[in-house]
Amino acid sequence: MLAALAPISTWLALLAEGAEEHGTAHEVHAGVTGGALVEWAWLIPVVPMLLTFLIVFFGKKSPWKGWGMATFGMAFAAVYGGVLAWVNLTDGILYEGAIDVGIIGDLTLQWGWVVDGLSIMMYFLVGVVGFLVFVYANGYMKGDVRYTWFFASFSLFAGGMLVLVSAPNLIQLIVGWELVGVSSYLLIAHYWEDFDNVDAGNKAFMTNKVADAGLFIGAIIMALSAGSFQFSEIFERMNAGETMLAQFGFWAGLALFIGAMGKSAQFPFHVWLPDAMAGPTPVSALMHAATMVTAGIYLVGRLFPFYQMPEFAGNIKPIIIVIGGITLFFMGLLALVADDIKKVLAYSTVSQLGYMMAAMGAGAYTAGLFHLFTHAFFKSLLFLGAGSVIHAVHSNNMSDMGGLRKHMPATFWTFLIGTGALVGLFPLSGFWSKDEIIASIHYDAAHGGGAAAWFVLILSIGGAFVTAFYMARAVSLTFFGTYKGHAHPHESPKMMTIPLIGLATGAAVFGALNMPGVTQYFTDWVTMRAFPIAEHHAESLNWPLVAIVTPIVLVALYVGWRLFGPDKETQAERDSFTIPSLYPVLANKYYIDDFYMDGIIRPTMGPVADGTLWIDMNVVDAVPNLAGGAAVHVAGAVNTVDLTTVDGLYNTVSAGTGATGGFLRKAFTGKVQQYAALSFAGVVVIAALFMIF
Amino acid sequence: MTIVQFLLLGAAMFSIGLYGVLTRRNAVLVLASLELMLAAVNVNLVAFDIYLGDALRTGQMITLFLIAIAAAEVGIGIAIILMIFRNRQSADVDELDTMRY
Numbered sequence: 001m002l003a004a005l006a007p008i009s010t011w012l013a014l015l016a017e018g019a020e021e022h023g024t025a026h027e028v029h030a031g032v033t034g035g036a037l038v039e040w041a042w043l044i045p046v047v048p049m050l051l052t053f054l055i056v057f058f059g060k061k062s063p064w065k066g067w068g069m070a071t072f073g074m075a076f077a078a079v080y081g082g083v084l085a086w087v088n089l090t091d092g093i094l095y096e097g098a099i100d101v102g103i104i105g106d107l108t109l110q111w112g113w114v115v116d117g118l119s120i121m122m123y124f125l126v127g128v129v130g131f132l133v134f135v136y137a138n139g140y141m142k143g144d145v146r147y148t149w150f151f152a153s154f155s156l157f158a159g160g161m162l163v164l165v166s167a168p169n170l171i172q173l174i175v176g177w178e179l180v181g182v183s184s185y186l187l188i189a190h191y192w193e194d195f196d197n198v199d200a201g202n203k204a205f206m207t208n209k210v211a212d213a214g215l216f217i218g219a220i221i222m223a224l225s226a227g228s229f230q231f232s233e234i235f236e237r238m239n240a241g242e243t244m245l246a247q248f249g250f251w252a253g254l255a256l257f258i259g260a261m262g263k264s265a266q267f268p269f270h271v272w273l274p275d276a277m278a279g280p281t282p283v284s285a286l287m288h289a290a291t292m293v294t295a296g297i298y299l300v301g302r303l304f305p306f307y308q309m310p311e312f313a314g315n316i317k318p319i320i321i322v323i324g325g326i327t328l329f330f331m332g333l334l335a336l337v338a339d340d341i342k343k344v345l346a347y348s349t350v351s352q353l354g355y356m357m358a359a360m361g362a363g364a365y366t367a368g369l370f371h372l373f374t375h376a377f378f379k380s381l382l383f384l385g386a387g388s389v390i391h392a393v394h395s396n397n398m399s400d401m402g403g404l405r406k407h408m409p410a411t412f413w414t415f416l417i418g419t420g421a422l423v424g425l426f427p428l429s430g431f432w433s434k435d436e437i438i439a440s441i442h443y444d445a446a447h448g449g450g451a452a453a454w455f456v457l458i459l460s461i462g463g464a465f466v467t468a469f470y471m472a473r474a475v476s477l478t479f480f481g482t483y484k485g486h487a488h489p490h491e492s493p494k495m496m497t498i499p500l501i502g503l504a505t506g507a508a509v510f511g512a513l514n515m516p517g518v519t520q521y522f523t524d525w526v527t528m529r530a531f532p533i534a535e536h537h538a539e540s541l542n543w544p545l546v547a548i549v550t551p552i553v554l555v556a557l558y559v560g561w562r563l564f565g566p567d568k569e570t571q572a573e574r575d576s577f578t579i580p581s582l583y584p585v586l587a588n589k590y591y592i593d594d595f596y597m598d599g600i601i602r603p604t605m606g607p608v609a610d611g612t613l614w615i616d617m618n619v620v621d622a623v624p625n626l627a628g629g630a631a632v633h634v635a636g637a638v639n640t641v642d643l644t645t646v647d648g649l650y651n652t653v654s655a656g657t658g659a660t661g662g663f664l665r666k667a668f669t670g671k672v673q674q675y676a677a678l679s680f681a682g683v684v685v686i687a688a689l690f691m692i693f
Numbered sequence: 694m695t696i697v698q699f700l701l702l703g704a705a706m707f708s709i710g711l712y713g714v715l716t717r718r719n720a721v722l723v724l725a726s727l728e729l730m731l732a733a734v735n736v737n738l739v740a741f742d743i744y745l746g747d748a749l750r751t752g753q754m755i756t757l758f759l760i761a762i763a764a765a766e767v768g769i770g771i772a773i774i775l776m777i778f779r780n781r782q783s784a785d786v787d788e789l790d791t792m793r794y
Contacts, residue, residue: 668792668793669790669793670789670790670791670792670793671786671787671790671793672723672786672789673714673715673716673723673786673787676714676715677715680711680715
């Protein structure tokens with residue numbers, strides 16, 4: 001009983017503290033609508049973060065072993081984000097609150113919370129997708145040895161993302177960024193008994209760290225040239241035409257984009273994401289949908305005005321669009337050869353992130369974020385569907401699946417909706433978001449984007465084909481034909497299918513938020529920013545492009561169905577369609593992982609490390625060794641002085657004392673009468689002295 | 694009767710007692726001599742009390758206390774000597790030199 005009350009009292013104490021904090025908070029930017037709703041929005045990241053600690057300390061004793069608390073945190077973020085989204089749509093919200101948390105010289109570190117269109121979209125997305133994934137995870141993780149710990153890390157993961165998106169400055173963004181990084185490491189390596197999973201966790205963490213160097217360098221250049229870590233301040237300086245910022249803007253933008261490439265798994269930093277499949281499926285679902293990989297897109301979106309200005313970081317846009325283009329097409333191809341269903345979806349995510357990045361590079365802020373939004377729903381749906389299948393057949397490999405549509409109807413139908421949304425079938429959400437991206441790239445190509453944009457346009461249309469093709473393959477191999485595995489497949493419990501249905505609904509209908517020429521709720525939503533977003537926004541559908549892309553998608557689906565749909569004796573025969581020269585390249589992931597291993601990591605760990613060790617031992621250590629030797633000599637001299645002079649003094653004094661004592665002690669004979677006589681003699685002497693004086 | 698006679702008596706008793714304390718070997722006799730010294734002090738106190746005509750009889754009061762204390766002291770002294778005798782089979786003060794350097 002007391003254990004159950006403890007979290008409540010902590011919670012109340014937090015509320016009281018929060019009230020005090022609120023008292024010292026100051027408004028940085030007055031909103032269109034303010035009020036308690038936005039002033040208390042700091043709770044959105046704080047609640048899941050605090051719940052993480054509550055789960056760590058009290059989770060095992062709580063009724064749902066931590067699941068309830070974690071899910072409550074997500075539900076809270078979802079509801080709060082939803083209310084904010086509603087108010088934002090009706091009235092518009094622009095708010096930035098902050099409290100000072102530290103002062104270092106002239107630099108004031110602030111903990112803040114931005115409440116504008118972009119961050120509200122992320123609060124809502126992380127909350128809703130997180131909530132559904134957490135609910136699902138209750139069923140999926142049942143019986144796990146580290147069940148409570150899993151939900152603590154999971155809550156930290158989502159909480160870190162909320163810290164990231166609420167950040168009004170680069171410092172807090174980095175804090176959130178690293179929280180997401182470290183919790184992703186914990187979650188990917190959740191089954192650490194198997195060393196491969198630890199490797200995957202390390203790979204994700206290390207790859208991100210390499211890219212994070214770009215983020216840190218970018219933040220430092222930004223702060224030095226703009227004089228602030230604050231986004232609003234940076235934009236103000238930019239508006240005022242700060243020359244220093246203009247001078248270093250390209251490098252700041254490029255370095256920050258490298259950071260974004262790492263988290264958003266853009267080529268060539270994409271290697272960690274497919275390996276991150278080692279984590280439990282709910283982790284993959286959240287990581288690929290609302291959290292972590294969206295951070296890079298979010299960062300570019302947050303700094304979008306900066307990337308839009310030709311005199312600042314505008315020159316990076318061709319780099320962004322080309323990186324996005326390469327990622328969306330070539331990483332999509334890798335999904336064709338994967339046998340692990342989660343790897344298919346992982347490469348699909350990398351490819352879709354490429355679309356988002358390309359959209360950002362094309363100057364289409366809304367299109368990129370809209371795809372992020374819709375993708376979050378259908379990709380988490382696909383992952384949870386895959387998780388449901390894996391849960392049923394106890395294998396990740398599609399060669400162990402087949403014919404599951406009869407065994408798992410709910411999973412099958414929701415998976416099909418997710419697939420339709422992913423490949424971009426009318427009228428599912430993916431159709432609207434992906435078409436808007438392709439249209440935006442086309443617009444950019446036609447309006448000064450140059451050859452790079454035309455090239456990426458072709459890649460993005462090719463990417464649509466590839467996406468449809470590998471999804472046709474995955475669906476065929478998983479749900480059609482006859483069952484090839486050994487376990488007895490069964491439909492997953494309600495706790496897992498209900499989130500699937502929820503996400504499928506989102507994946508199906510959220511396209512309606514932004515139908516070009518019909519509705520533009522989403523555009524209004526995310527362009528509600530303190531600094532105006534100078535983006536191109538399509539007023540109507542680009543019919544010629546739709547007329548190209550949709551048939552391509554349908555053809556790809558049909559070809560994929562024809563090639564992989566028919567049932568054969570063995571799975572190897574079903575999946576035997578290969579292009580001889582291309583297959584080995586794809587199967588080896590373009591040798592990029594091998595290149596990193598043999599070209600960078602091993603040489604670094606071998607000759608370079610040895611050389612560094614030699615320099616360390618012989619050059620760097622020489623200085624301390626020299627200093628140490630000199631110190632030993634000085635100490636020797638000091639020791640001699642100490643032994644002869646200082647000790648000599650004390651020895652002499654103590655020897656003198658000893659000798660005197662030895663002489664005086666002779667008076668102590670032990671004879672009582674002698675003492676008595678002496679003391680009487682003393683009395684006589686005193687009496688005599690009295691008489692005389 | 695003058696005070697001098699009593700003072701002479703007290704001085705004589707004190708001297709005899711002191712002599713005993715310093716020369717006797719037997720601890721019991723040393724203790725007895727010590728009592729003699731105390732008695733000499735009592736004589737002096739009473740003599741001065743009468744001589745000075747103190748209305749409160751302070752000297753005699755202190756004498757009473759001294760007698761009581763002397764009795765207690767003898768009790769403890771004898772007990773100590775008995776214990777020493779039991780342990781060492783001797784009450785010779787010359788042999789009690791364990792406190793020697």
